[in-house]
Amino acid sequence: MGIDLHFMDFVILGIILGIVSIYAYFRYREEKHKEEKMLIPNLLSYRDKYIREREMYTKRAEKFKEKMIEVEKEFEKIKERIPDYRWTEEEKEVLRNLKGTEFERTFTVIFQLLGFKVYEPPVYKDHNIDIIIELADNKRICVDFLDYTQRKRINERYIRELIKGKEKYKCDSVWLLTNRFLDDDLEEMIFRYDINLFEFNQLVRFFPSYRLVDDYDENRTRFHNYELLYKETHDEVLRRDLWIKEVEEKIKEIKKKRGEDED
Incomplete structure (x- = not known):
């Protein structure tokens, strides 16, 4: 049994599709508007997150730097004690x-x-x-x-x-x-x-005794370990600096497009 569609059926179907399309379009516009409206707050949220992380990594890097200074002082003491290595x-x-x-x-x-x-x-x-x-x-x-x-x-x-x-x-x-x-x-x-x-x-x-070399090796290994940790942590600080700058530039760009005051 074939389907017998009359002219009015096509009209009704067209109206329904039109209504659905209009609804979908306005929903899209509404979601787009919400997304644009929330864009700056979201970017500000990311910036605050990066600032907190930068502070955390900065403190961590400072601790590794302090450890490096401590180990370097120990190294100087080792050299001062060379006559004691009998x-x-x-x-x-x-x-x-x-x-x-x-x-x-x-x-x-x-x-x-x-x-x-x-x-x-x-x-x-x-x-x-x-x-x-x-x-x-x-x-x-x-x-x-x-x-x-x-x-x-x-x-x-x-x-x-x-x-x-x-x-x-x-x-x-x-x-x-x-x-x-x-x-x-x-x-x-x-x-x-x-x-x-x-x-x-x-x-x-x-x-002096070879113990001097053993103490030297142990000291230098500790120093290089802290140096590596400091470098890796400091790189995270620099990375956050870059991300914060990129986010702030993006916020300025959006405000300029909207004609808003950048302050």
Whole structure:
């Protein structure tokens, strides 16, 4: 059975659709008007929220900054106490067994904490030189670290390479640091080439304990952690500053379009 629509049915349907369309249009206008009316209050609400958050992050950043200052003061106290870092028997045993980069890194940091400027050769272990240290009077010293496992490497050719490095990097002297003892023949050869030898006993006598490096590492780790937290929190402050500025500019733009007083 087909649907038989007469002319009046189409008219009624058209009227109904027209009424629905008009209602929908006015509802849309009404909602649009409400939205526009609430736009500035909503923006002001966001601005207040960002201001509160900026204040919160600012206080947090200040606390991290204070922590950084405290840790930095502790670092200065560590440097002041360097003469107190004497070797215990247990620490001496640890020193005897330091190897490779651990031995090198420990005394490199000690040199830095003692106030020396430390440089690395452009080429790794160039002429057997590990680091170059510079004294307050601008004298330069080539330094070679030789742990107890590397003593067999020492021969006249090895020593001549150190002397070549001294000449290449214009150092005033060469220091060879080792955490054990060398044979008398090797010592005699080293002294013949005017190289300053620091064996185990001299390391313990003239240098502070590796505990100094441990305390330094712990202190610097704490400082860098607080520094990272400060930077991240400070970035949040800057981000809120930007958002507040954007919201205020948007409010001015809306008021200008409406012809309202910006005050």
